[in-house]
Amino acid sequence: MRAQKTESELRQQQIVEAALELIGSEGINALSIAGIAARVGIVPSALYRHFKGKDEVLDAVLELLQCRLADSVSRVREETKDALPRLQSLLMRHARMLSENRAIPHVVFSDGVYTGRPERKAKVAGIILDYLKKIEQILEEGQQEGAIRDDVVPATAAVMFLGMILPAAVLRNVTEGRFDMIANAENAWPVFVRCIATEG
Amino acid sequence: MRAQKTESELRQQQIVEAALELIGSEGINALSIAGIAARVGIVPSALYRHFKGKDEVLDAVLELLQCRLADSVSRVREETKDALPRLQSLLMRHARMLSENRAIPHVVFSDGVYTGRPERKAKVAGIILDYLKKIEQILEEGQQEGAIRDDVVPATAAVMFLGMILPAAVLRNVTEGRFDMIANAENAWPVFVRCIATEG
DNA sequence: CTAAATTGTGAATAGTGAATCATAATTCTT
DNA sequence: AAGAATTATGATTCACTATTCACAATTTAG
Numbered sequence: 294m295r296a297q298k299t300e301s302e303l304r305q306q307q308i309v310e311a312a313l314e315l316i317g318s319e320g321i322n323a324l325s326i327a328g329i330a331a332r333v334g335i336v337p338s339a340l341y342r343h344f345k346g347k348d349e350v351l352d353a354v355l356e357l358l359q360c361r362l363a364d365s366v367s368r369v370r371e372e373t374k375d376a377l378p379r380l381q382s383l384l385m386r387h388a389r390m391l392s393e394n395r396a397i398p399h400v401v402f403s404d405g406v407y408t409g410r411p412e413r414k415a416k417v418a419g420i421i422l423d424y425l426k427k428i429e430q431i432l433e434e435g436q437q438e439g440a441i442r443d444d445v446v447p448a449t450a451a452v453m454f455l456g457m458i459l460p461a462a463v464l465r466n467v468t469e470g471r472f473d474m475i476a477n478a479e480n481a482w483p484v485f486v487r488c489i490a491t492e493g
Numbered sequence: 494m495r496a497q498k499t500e501s502e503l504r505q506q507q508i509v510e511a512a513l514e515l516i517g518s519e520g521i522n523a524l525s526i527a528g529i530a531a532r533v534g535i536v537p538s539a540l541y542r543h544f545k546g547k548d549e550v551l552d553a554v555l556e557l558l559q560c561r562l563a564d565s566v567s568r569v570r571e572e573t574k575d576a577l578p579r580l581q582s583l584l585m586r587h588a589r590m591l592s593e594n595r596a597i598p599h600v601v602f603s604d605g606v607y608t609g610r611p612e613r614k615a616k617v618a619g620i621i622l623d624y625l626k627k628i629e630q631i632l633e634e635g636q637q638e639g640a641i642r643d644d645v646v647p648a649t650a651a652v653m654f655l656g657m658i659l660p661a662a663v664l665r666n667v668t669e670g671r672f673d674m675i676a677n678a679e680n681a682w683p684v685f686v687r688c689i690a691t692e693g
Numbered sequence: 694c695t696a697a698a699t700t701g702t703g704a705a706t707a708g709t710g711a712a713t714c715a716t717a718a719t720t721c722t723t
Numbered sequence: 724a725a726g727a728a729t730t731a732t733g734a735t736t737c738a739c740t741a742t743t744c745a746c747a748a749t750t751t752a753g
Contacts, residue, residue, distance in 0.1 A: 320604025402602030404520025418667040449680040456656020467618040480649040488688045
């Protein structure tokens with residue numbers, strides 16, 4: 294049966310979504326043009342009407358991930374005003390995000406995304422560093438408000454913040470989902486707060 | 494020029510070492526039989542005298558990594574007696590280990606190691622969970638000694654401990670080594686101590 | 694409605710990498 | 724030193740995957 298003709302922009306979205314899902318369930322190495330095409334419901338060669346090649350698909354996937362991350366930070370900024378609640382909200386949001394969408398750690402970790410492609414590696418670095426910067430900024434604001442200790446180095450604390458989610462994501466992945474990321478985040482949060490909050 | 498004939502056991506070591514180095518510098522996806530063979534100085538087909546196939550090589554690599562990790566924990570146990578110094582020593586040791594040997598995060602993270610091989614995935618899970626167990630044990634001993642707060646859940650703290658190294662390793666990898674893991678570990682340690690140590 | 698543009702299809706191509714095998718060189722045994 | 728055992732080699736096979744291309748179907752424009 295022939296697939297329905299669909300305008301390229303929509304197909305592109307479908308393709309990127311399909312790629313993201315595939316990465317999440319099978320990992321980057323299992324990401325093939327054939328696999329993506331099958332998921333979209335077209336034939337492999339049809340994909341080339343919408344993307345120049347696999348590289349372009351991967352670039353689009355990265356773009357999408359970056360947007361989603363940025364989105365979730367700016368939403369949190371709108372929802373809450375103070376540093377600690379913001380960080381807590383961000384933590385839980387990402388625990389949820391990563392536990393639903395397993396693609397993110399795959400992309401960040403798997404060298405398959407950027408072996409031999411320095412630009413792409415730089416792009417991934419940019420995504421992570423951007424995210425860290427935003428956390429640092431929340432931390433610094435918290436210091437100005439007096440909610441966060443002055444002797445905490447924002448950059449260090451930001452990496453530790455990442456450290457509450459990232460190892461959990463790895464464990465979740467490696468244990469086939471038997472590790473409860475959300476519970477872990479809930480447990481870790483009060484401990485982390487003690488690290489960085491002013492006493493009182 | 495023909496490679497010198499070498500007894501199988503030695504070749505096996507050379508092959509595993511070469512594989513580890515290759516993974517460290519190029520990533521799992523760049524790990525090919527040809528690449529390993531070239532590094533050892535033999536021809537690809539010669540590798541099959543010493544290993545049944547690529548899978549067996551990868552299994553041996555995992556074995557080696559597990560040994561090294563276990564080694565470093567038991568050394569730390571011998572060097573120091575108290576929980577906090579033990580953890581600090583372990584942290585710095587691993588910061589050094591990971592900053593020298595980039596293969597570890599590649600193996601742990603890259604799905605290429607275990608796509609479609611549940612046993613291997615389970616093996617990786619085992620390595621990480623084993624390591625966590627050992628950290629938990631140190632933490633529990635610390636609680637009995639009174640050096641570590643009773644309200645800290647060892648499992649949670651162990652994952653956070655991982656969180657001091659793991660994101661740093663990712664950053665180091667993605668930034669081509671521009672991120673200083675050791676400095677990061679040194680900065681993170683006192684912050685972490687405040688999370689878990691009893692006051693005073 | 695017709696022609697042009699767009700999208701989908703199946704077959705073919707080319708590159709890659711793992712694995713096999715007959716054969717050659719080397720080392721070991723006796 | 725001669726034969727057996729071990730290791731190395733090059734050619735080759737096999738499977739897999741990305742990509743291209745001529746052609747068919749479908750949508751859009753005039």
